[in-house]
Amino acid sequence: MDGKQRLEQKTRRYYWEINDILCCPVVGTCLTFEEQKRVLKKARIKISSFSDHKIHTTLVQCGKSEGPISHRLQQMLEQKYKDEISEWGYCSESQFFAEWKRRLKKGDIGAFLWIGASNPFLDLHATNRIFGDYHMLMHGQGIIIRRQLQTVESLQRNLNDLKQERQKLSQTLSITKSDLRKARRDFQSLEMDYQKQKAENIRLRQLPEQKVLQSENESLKKQLQLLEGRLCDKDEKIDLQSEQLAQVHNENETLTQSLSDQNERLDFFRQEFALLSQTYQTPNQGFDACLECPYRVLIIGGMKTLRPYYQQIVESGGGKFKHYDSRDYYSEQQLKALVNWAEVVLCPVDFNSHRACLAIKGLCKKMQKPYQMLRSSSVSSISTALEHAATDLPIQ
Numbered sequence: 001m002d003g004k005q006r007l008e009q010k011t012r013r014y015y016w017e018i019n020d021i022l023c024c025p026v027v028g029t030c031l032t033f034e035e036q037k038r039v040l041k042k043a044r045i046k047i048s049s050f051s052d053h054k055i056h057t058t059l060v061q062c063g064k065s066e067g068p069i070s071h072r073l074q075q076m077l078e079q080k081y082k083d084e085i086s087e088w089g090y091c092s093e094s095q096f097f098a099e100w101k102r103r104l105k106k107g108d109i110g111a112f113l114w115i116g117a118s119n120p121f122l123d124l125h126a127t128n129r130i131f132g133d134y135h136m137l138m139h140g141q142g143i144i145i146r147r148q149l150q151t152v153e154s155l156q157r158n159l160n161d162l163k164q165e166r167q168k169l170s171q172t173l174s175i176t177k178s179d180l181r182k183a184r185r186d187f188q189s190l191e192m193d194y195q196k197q198k199a200e201n202i203r204l205r206q207l208p209e210q211k212v213l214q215s216e217n218e219s220l221k222k223q224l225q226l227l228e229g230r231l232c233d234k235d236e237k238i239d240l241q242s243e244q245l246a247q248v249h250n251e252n253e254t255l256t257q258s259l260s261d262q263n264e265r266l267d268f269f270r271q272e273f274a275l276l277s278q279t280y281q282t283p284n285q286g287f288d289a290c291l292e293c294p295y296r297v298l299i300i301g302g303m304k305t306l307r308p309y310y311q312q313i314v315e316s317g318g319g320k321f322k323h324y325d326s327r328d329y330y331s332e333q334q335l336k337a338l339v340n341w342a343e344v345v346l347c348p349v350d351f352n353s354h355r356a357c358l359a360i361k362g363l364c365k366k367m368q369k370p371y372q373m374l375r376s377s378s379v380s381s382i383s384t385a386l387e388h389a390a391t392d393l394p395i396q
Contacts, residue, residue: 010120012089015074016066018117019127023063025134027056030077030114039076043069077114084111089119093126104133105387162259169255173248180245183238190231197224296320297386298342300335300360301327301352302377309379313386326356339363344389345371346382 018026027036036055040047047055062069078085088099088111096116103109116122116130201220297314299321307323314321324338330353339345339360347360357373364371372385 010090012085012118012120014066014070014118015063015077016070018063019124020064021131022113022117022127023060024056025131026077026114026117027059027063027073029134030080030110031059031073035076035080039069039072042072045069081111081114085115088112088115090121091115091119093122096122097126097129100130100133104137105390107137109134109137159259159263162255166252166255166259169248169252173245173252176241176245176248180238180241183234183241187231187234187238190227190234194224194227194231197227295343295389296322296341297389298322298324298338298345299382300324300345300347300356302348302382303351306377306379310382313379313383317386317390326353327351330356332359335359336363339367339369342369344386345369346374346385346389347371348374348377348381350375351377 015023015026031039033052033055036059037047039059040050040055045058050058059069059073062073088096091099096112096119100109100112100116103112113130113134116126122130197220201217201224205217297319299310302310302323302325304325310323311321322338322341324335326335335356345360345364347357349357360371361373363369370389372389374381374385
């Protein structure tokens with residue numbers, strides 16, 4: 001039966017005709033917040049005082065009856081997914097769920113969620129199955145996002161501690177510089193006194209009264225020795241303060257580099273969080289948290305703080321997981337044993353040793369093991385790599 005014959009028999013459901021349990025998923029997943037606002041504005045609804053939740057619930061509730069809002073919502077959904085609807089709008093239940101399962105793994109379910117809700121050939125059982133798959137997908141993404149938020153909060157606390165430490169060191173440096181300037185002024189004052197006494201000694205040597213000159217000369221020698229002793233003490237103090245100042249400079253440079261590294265790590269997690277947050281609101285741009293991977297996965301390098309999430313992605317799909325951090329310790333014999341154990345090897349190059357990256361390529365080629373060199377250690381990069389690996393390896 002072709003598409004025209006099926007169209008003659010049944011028409012697709014309108015938004016106000018779909019099952020109530022799919023109204024919320026369709027609005028929240030198939031439309032962005034900007035698109036949801038646009039629907040209400042075109043229906044002449046004042047939304048200036050509406051929260052995001054109020055906008056969402058207004059669109060969901062309008063699906064219970066036909067009206068201006070539900071009509072505009074219907075038009076936007078049909079226009080946005082017209083290409084997918086043209087191909088899949090009247091597919092059978094078996095065809096729908098075959099494609100639905102594939103898109104769930106990719107997180108690209110926006111179009112198919114609307115097609116499933118409006119398809120006249122899907123019964124209540126199929127609708128409940130669609131809702132169940134969607135519900136569990138949201139749970140999995142929520143867990144990952146909450147853990148990422150906790151990691152970002154911890155990094156922010158560490159960054160604040162480093163800023164306070166840097167402020168204390170800056171204050172110490174300022175005090176040391178002030179002491180150094182004072183020591184230099186004292187040194188210049190002593191140097192002037194020394195020059196004055198030296199000139200006076202020369203003048204006295206030229207006087208005819210020898211005894212007086214000798215007596216005063218001895219007195220001047222003692223004063224000169226005293227001044228030279230004080231001058232030596234000042235020189236030693238200046239040298240010590242110069243060493244302290246150099247040490248403070250070195251510590252400041254070390255802390256500045258550490259702060260820069262922490263900022264880079266924080267930016268990395270912020271990007272991960274932004275990606276996961278966007279995935280939570282618009283799943284068709286994210287990755288599947290329940291990827292099926294019933295095989296042995298070895299990850300070389302990557303972020304240490306993200307290791308639990310790498311493990312969760314692999315083991316949640318039934319796979320076995322091992323991790324090797326070549327930056328802490330490198331053993332070619334141990335690496336060879338791990339590659340021999342694995343069925344697929346992932347090697348992020350951004351947080352890894354150059355030596356390990358070269359070694360893993362050679363070992364995988366020699367042992368005929370599938371491997372991927374990844375430019376990023378992010379959770380989404382690892383998930384995408386596992387997804388490609390899942391399509392290439394047979395299910396055990």
